[in-house]
Amino acid sequence: MRDILQEKQKLNRIFQDISNSCKNCNQCCFTYGWLLPSEIENYDSVVDINDCVYCLDSFEKNSQGERILEKIPRCKYYGKNECQIHKMKPFDCVLYPVKVLYNTKSKSFLAVLSLDCPYIESLSITRRKALLKKLEQYFDKMDFNLRQEYFEMVKQWALITEPKNFRYSIIKEFNSNG
Numbered sequence: 614m615r616d617i618l619q620e621k622q623k624l625n626r627i628f629q630d631i632s633n634s635c636k637n638c639n640q641c642c643f644t645y646g647w648l649l650p651s652e653i654e655n656y657d658s659v660v661d662i663n664d665c666v667y668c669l670d671s672f673e674k675n676s677q678g679e680r681i682l683e684k685i686p687r688c689k690y691y692g693k694n695e696c697q698i699h700k701m702k703p704f705d706c707v708l709y710p711v712k713v714l715y716n717t718k719s720k721s722f723l724a725v726l727s728l729d730c731p732y733i734e735s736l737s738i739t740r741r742k743a744l745l746k747k748l749e750q751y752f753d754k755m756d757f758n759l760r761q762e763y764f765e766m767v768k769q770w771a772l773i774t775e776p777k778n779f780r781y782s783i784i785k786e787f788n789s790n791g
């Protein structure tokens with residue numbers, strides 16, 4: 614049985630310097646809050662979109678009380694300039710500023726580091742290169758089943774959402790099997 618907690622701890626160690634940048638940032642947590650199927654039971658209000666992907670229910674509602682799915686919401690757990698469920702963050706949140714992108718044409722995955730994150734932008738070229746190397750090693754050693762589950766989630770959300778434009782550096786490319 615894989616241990617998501619252990620994987621989160623590894624990522625927290627890699628990004629141990631990020632918290633000071635996050636305190637004054639206010640850029641994060643505009644997100645659907647995607648959840649792995651194995652994480653759903655940890656949250657009390659989960660939305661199932663198209664019977665294939667799950668996310669936190671942070672959606673705004675229209676005058677009929679229906680969720681506005683087209684608008685990316687600010688996460689319901691964001692408050693006082695930070696995440697209010699720090700230890701219970703979904704894996705997708707812990708991974709940020711790393712994102713995994715799915716290419717629907719080549720059916721491949723790309724792990725990338727977002728350059729739109731002010732912390733990443735503040736790093737020298739040398740420190741950024743060292744971080745990219747560490748992240749490549751992280752993906753190489755990541756629990757295989759968790760990687761499969763996460764990549765499948767990425768694929769499913771890529772099939773139902775428009776890709777977001779952002780600047781990034783490539784960590785590693787993976788074929789269709791992850």
Ligand code: SF4
Binds near residue numbers: 634635729730
């Ligand atoms: S964008 Fe980067 S620095 Fe800002 S809150 Fe998110 S992770 Fe932290």
Ligand code: SF4
Binds near residue numbers: 641689691697698699
């Ligand atoms: S769970 Fe926390 S880290 Fe994740 S989007 Fe919500 S507030 Fe942000």
